Amino acid sequence: GESVGLHLPTLSVQEGDNSIINCAYSNSASDYFIWYKQESGKGPQFIIDIRSNMDKRQGQRVTVLLNKTVKHLSLQIAATQPGDSAVYFCAENSGAGGTSYGKLTFGQGTILTVHP
Amino acid sequence: GAVVSQHPSRVICKSGTSVKIECRSLDFQATTMFWYRQFPKQSLMLMATSNEGSKATYEQGVEKDKFLINHASLTLSTLTVTSAHPEDSSFYICSAAPGHLTYEQYFGPGTRLTVT
Secondary structure (H helix, E strand, O other), X not given: OOOEEOOXXXXXXXXXXXXXXXXXXXXXXXXXXXXXXXXXXOOOEEEEEEEOOOOEEEOOOEEEEXXXXXXXXXXXXXXXXXXXXXXXEEEEEOOOOHXXXXXXXEOOOEEEEEEO | OOOEEEEOOEEEEOOOOOEEEEEEEOOOOOOEEEEEEEOOXXXXXXXXXXXXXXXXXXXXXXXXXXXXXXXXXXXXXXXXXXXXXXXXXXXXXXXXXXXXXXXXXXXXOOEXXXXX
């Protein structure tokens, strides 16, 4: 089946640096992508999303880039803070209708550690 | 807004017993709820999709007779792990989607199940 994967399982940065977390997806039919942050023992927290008709979207300190040509998604975090330390997952939605609508496929996750 | 709760947050049970986990959308009606399982240091794996008033749709490899899902109202879905075994120990996370025509879904805080 289709899957979403990540290039780097861990990322360590210094406080104040910019962080880039990458994700590769394989389902060319996916039309919606989301980045989640998960802290230990908690559920995923929405960070930012992007639809397939866009290639960039910015939020507060975060930017998501989508390259459909190479099926690559990235999350950029500006001025990374210790509170950003968590596991980051990308997820894709490829359901076009019926029982598949809204189903998310999660990538493997990247552990981000921010050192003060 | 868009708060999803789970109860209990953690539960320990003996092998062979059944455990019920509740997922509630507190401030919106959830047409669809999703149940995920997450093993330590792994990603979220979708178990089943639950639509209010109808039978749940299970992912391949998930035993529907072992993981009973009931979505009796637009704000409550329950997952019952029947005849639990130590290998069922995991972090169970639900999410709730407010409508048919939206990709948005909101995650609960998760339930840590330990089977002894």
